[in-house]
Amino acid sequence: MENNIVLTARGICMTFPGVKALDNVDFTLRKGEIHALMGENGAGKSTLIKCLTGINDFEAGEIRVDGVDGPVKNRSTLDAQRVGISTVYQEVNLCPNLSVAENLYIGREPMTAFRTINRRAMFKRADELVKRLDIHVDVTQNLENYSLAIQQMIAIARAVDMNCKVLILDEPTSSLDDGEVEKLFTMMRNLKEQGVGIVFVTHFLEQVYAVCDRITVLRNGTLVGEYPIADLPRLELVSAMMGKDFDDLVDIRPEGYNDRTFDQPEIEARGMSHRGTIKPFDLDIRKGEVVGLTGLLGSGRSELARVIYGADKNQTGTLKVAGKEVKINQPIDAMNLGMGLLPDDRKAEGIIGDLSVRENIILAMQAKRGMFRLIPRAKQEEIADHYIQLLQIKTASRETPIKQLSGGNQQKAILGRWLATDPDFLILDEPTRGIDVGTKTEIQKLIIKLAQEGKSILFISSEIEEMIRTCNRMAVLRDGAKVGELDGELTQERVMKAIAGGSKE
Amino acid sequence: MKAPANAIKRRSGSINGHTLLMLITIVLFILLYAGGCIAYADKNFTRVQTFLNILRSSAGLICVTCGMTCVMLTGGIDISVGSLIALDCMILAMGMGDWGFSAVVSMVLVLVLGIAFGLFQGFCVGYLQIQPFIVTMAGMFFARGMTAVISTDQLSITAESSQWFYDLANYRIYLPFGGYLNKAGKMVMPYIGWGVVVSFAVLIVIFLVLRYTRFGRSLYAVGGNEQSAAMMGLNVKKTKMLAYVLASFLCSIGGICYAMNTMSANVNQATGLEMDAISSCVIGGTLLTGGVGNVLGSLFGVLINGTISSIVQTNGKLASSWPNILTAILLCFFIVLQSVFAILKDRKK
Numbered sequence: 001m002e003n004n005i006v007l008t009a010r011g012i013c014m015t016f017p018g019v020k021a022l023d024n025v026d027f028t029l030r031k032g033e034i035h036a037l038m039g040e041n042g043a044g045k046s047t048l049i050k051c052l053t054g055i056n057d058f059e060a061g062e063i064r065v066d067g068v069d070g071p072v073k074n075r076s077t078l079d080a081q082r083v084g085i086s087t088v089y090q091e092v093n094l095c096p097n098l099s100v101a102e103n104l105y106i107g108r109e110p111m112t113a114f115r116t117i118n119r120r121a122m123f124k125r126a127d128e129l130v131k132r133l134d135i136h137v138d139v140t141q142n143l144e145n146y147s148l149a150i151q152q153m154i155a156i157a158r159a160v161d162m163n164c165k166v167l168i169l170d171e172p173t174s175s176l177d178d179g180e181v182e183k184l185f186t187m188m189r190n191l192k193e194q195g196v197g198i199v200f201v202t203h204f205l206e207q208v209y210a211v212c213d214r215i216t217v218l219r220n221g222t223l224v225g226e227y228p229i230a231d232l233p234r235l236e237l238v239s240a241m242m243g244k245d246f247d248d249l250v251d252i253r254p255e256g257y258n259d260r261t262f263d264q265p266e267i268e269a270r271g272m273s274h275r276g277t278i279k280p281f282d283l284d285i286r287k288g289e290v291v292g293l294t295g296l297l298g299s300g301r302s303e304l305a306r307v308i309y310g311a312d313k314n315q316t317g318t319l320k321v322a323g324k325e326v327k328i329n330q331p332i333d334a335m336n337l338g339m340g341l342l343p344d345d346r347k348a349e350g351i352i353g354d355l356s357v358r359e360n361i362i363l364a365m366q367a368k369r370g371m372f373r374l375i376p377r378a379k380q381e382e383i384a385d386h387y388i389q390l391l392q393i394k395t396a397s398r399e400t401p402i403k404q405l406s407g408g409n410q411q412k413a414i415l416g417r418w419l420a421t422d423p424d425f426l427i428l429d430e431p432t433r434g435i436d437v438g439t440k441t442e443i444q445k446l447i448i449k450l451a452q453e454g455k456s457i458l459f460i461s462s463e464i465e466e467m468i469r470t471c472n473r474m475a476v477l478r479d480g481a482k483v484g485e486l487d488g489e490l491t492q493e494r495v496m497k498a499i500a501g502g503s504k505e
Numbered sequence: 506m507k508a509p510a511n512a513i514k515r516r517s518g519s520i521n522g523h524t525l526l527m528l529i530t531i532v533l534f535i536l537l538y539a540g541g542c543i544a545y546a547d548k549n550f551t552r553v554q555t556f557l558n559i560l561r562s563s564a565g566l567i568c569v570t571c572g573m574t575c576v577m578l579t580g581g582i583d584i585s586v587g588s589l590i591a592l593d594c595m596i597l598a599m600g601m602g603d604w605g606f607s608a609v610v611s612m613v614l615v616l617v618l619g620i621a622f623g624l625f626q627g628f629c630v631g632y633l634q635i636q637p638f639i640v641t642m643a644g645m646f647f648a649r650g651m652t653a654v655i656s657t658d659q660l661s662i663t664a665e666s667s668q669w670f671y672d673l674a675n676y677r678i679y680l681p682f683g684g685y686l687n688k689a690g691k692m693v694m695p696y697i698g699w700g701v702v703v704s705f706a707v708l709i710v711i712f713l714v715l716r717y718t719r720f721g722r723s724l725y726a727v728g729g730n731e732q733s734a735a736m737m738g739l740n741v742k743k744t745k746m747l748a749y750v751l752a753s754f755l756c757s758i759g760g761i762c763y764a765m766n767t768m769s770a771n772v773n774q775a776t777g778l779e780m781d782a783i784s785s786c787v788i789g790g791t792l793l794t795g796g797v798g799n800v801l802g803s804l805f806g807v808l809i810n811g812t813i814s815s816i817v818q819t820n821g822k823l824a825s826s827w828p829n830i831l832t833a834i835l836l837c838f839f840i841v842l843q844s845v846f847a848i849l850k851d852r853k854k
Binding site for chain 2: 097
């Protein structure tokens with residue numbers, strides 16, 4: 001093995017029922033580099049990672065790790081950790097009910113002479129570790145008291161402290177805001193200095209160019225190639241991922257889209273609020289309009305949408321839908337008024353894993369019709385097939401349990417669920433999070449198409465760029481309050497300034 | 506200096522939630538007991554012995570509840586404990602009686618049975634991944650059935666069957682304080698039995714195990730997030746299995762305490778005891794979903810249940826169903842409280 005190489009995978013093959021997930025894939029990781037693993041949904045990134053960490057049992061090929069003689073075959077994540085491969089997943093895999101220190105050291109706590117845990121030593125070591133990594137937490141506190149970003153960093157700290165040679169970060173940034181992402185990057189660069197090889201999986205192209213040294217691209221379970229970052233500019237990366245020339249920066253707005261006028265009001269919110277989450281706000285959304293909600297993570301974007309939809313009870317003010325004052329006590333009321341909400345946490349609030357793709361798609365439609373008026377099976381299948389095709393959901397069949405689909409495809413299925421109810425007003429909360437670039441553009445195009453058909457859309461996204469491309473108007477939130485609106489020419493700079501508020505100008 | 510202020514703020518914040526729940530349990534117990542003392546001062550409720558009698562009669566339940574807490578921490582449940590106690594008592598009674606074993610052999614037999622029982626249940630839950638409710642329900646029927654197979658008679662453990670066990674059960678450990686003068690003007694000192702000593706030893710050991718050992722912390726981790734625990738390299742299956750082994754083993758220790766208290770055995774003994782144990786855990790702040798709780802809370806849960814029974818007994822006029830009703834009200838109160846705390850916490854975020 002070459003001196004500076006910490007991990008090689010050669011000819012990895014892996015088959016899931018009906019799908020060839022990985023076909024003869026090679027991967028090489030060097031010491032002290034941040035290596036992006038890129039690909040569309042279902043390209044095999046997660047599968048490859050799971051092969052490396054011992055969750056998946058690959059069929060052919062071999063993995064070698066620096067410092068271990070012969071091929072490594074991990075049977076569990078524990079095995080992988082022993083040879084120096086640690087992973088931090090998108091969903092934080094820690095125990096919220098244990099203290100930060102315990103989460104860092106569980107399974108390898110410092111022991112006293114009596115084979116009991118030396119809590120004092122553990123807290124001390126944990127405190128030193130988090131200080132060294134510049135995380136400001138009280139290690140004796142339960143993990144659940146801290147934000148997701150901190151939890152993510154604790155997860156990385158845990159991995160780092162296990163003397164890992166290979167650190168795999170699977171979509172670690174998808175639930176972090178910009179400042180937190182920057183912190184994470186600093187941490188990654190520090191680790192790189194220390195000689196750790198980092199595999200970074202993300203859907204944010206900017207982030208790849210911000211920290212990575214090298215890119216490996218996968219497509220449909222096969223290796224496209226490995227490139228130094230300088231040799232693969234953005235556009236080429238996208239086309240490598242998609243397998244076709246594709247410009248993700250093109251203006252997706254069709255002719256005449258910008259010249260439309262809006263006169264019919266669809267949603268008129270006056271002084272609505274929910275104590276503790278969002279202060280009273282006014283918001284108008286007119287027919288055919290796409291309104292974006294922007295602001296930092298935790299500024300109250302989702303919360304505002306939840307109040308309109310009735311997921312959180314509106315405690316003050318009024319709401320008019322299509323000119324009529326309405327009272328929404330629970331989401332079903334909103335659905336009956338022609339609203340739909342695509343929640344941002346698709347695992348917890350969106351998919352029902354054991355139900356099939358078909359069942360997941362017709363779910364909202366069925367709920368709207370009432371439990372006892374079953375949609376005929378043939379009709380269900382027709383609807384499901386229609387949206388599977390329209391949204392290009394990659395699934396073995398419409399009867400496949402949805403949990404077997406990749407994240408992006410699950411997201412598409414939920415989007416299909418709401419489109420099936422034919423809503424007049426659709427709230428999309430981070431519909432493109434964790435989705436590859438190609439699909440992102442598809443979804444953005446779909447939003448514009450829906451708007452042209454006269455539907456009103458409230459669009460929430462952390463990616464300003466994507467909002468600029470789709471929104472007619474934007475509302476800006478800060479610290480749980482709506483602080484302003486932007487219309488006319490939307491530019492990145494204007495939006496950033498509005499989000500940052502007075503302090504930055 | 507910003508840091509200390511911050512630290513203090515966090516500290517006080519941590520009192521909220523689960524610690525507070527346990528404090529409420531403790532305060533409630535004190536209020537309940539004080540209430541009993543005021544209402545029934547004339548009926549000797551204020552005597553130290555009354556309190557110790559609660560301990561004496563709940564010694565077995567305390568052991569069982571410690572085991573139940575461990576299982577519930579993993580997010581599981583064990584409803585076989587009541588039947589297992591009946592089986593334990595039956596084996597002790599028959600062992601020392603008809604079968605002619607010595608007391609020690611009978612007790613060892615009971616403890617080994619507990620471990621074997623727990624191993625089987627734990628294997629089914631941990632390795633075969635069967636619902637704990639189903640597994641332990643089967644265990645419940647099995648143990649009750651086996652009790653009946655051994656004997657359907659009402660048996661007693663007498664001095665003839667084992668003088669040693671009889672003496673052990675009736676041995677009084679006098680406390681050096683808290684006595685009162687009886688009518689004859691003689692100082693009567695309060696006393697406890699070996700069962701109380703054993704149950705407190707169990708309680709302390711389990712408290713330390715939960716707090717200071719890898720196994721104990723693994724129980725919390727598994728209950729907190731099973732997948733994460735596995736990802737962090739803990740052996741989830743083994744941890745779960747051991748929780749059930751521990752529960753059944755402690756239940757057998759509890760069975761011996763129980764037998765020392767009742768000195769009898771019959772098929773219908775300790776019916777519903779598993780529910781007493783579960784309700785004590787819940788009142789003591791253990792969450793049914795796992796990951797939160799400790800044996801100290803559970804102890805006070807047992808004590809609250811014991812105090813209610815004691816008050817109803819002392820009153821003498823109340824129907825014997827009142828303890829059930831009061832326990833139900835308390836359970837409701839605590840479950841609602843837990844939910845409220847969870848909701849408040851969510852809001853804060």
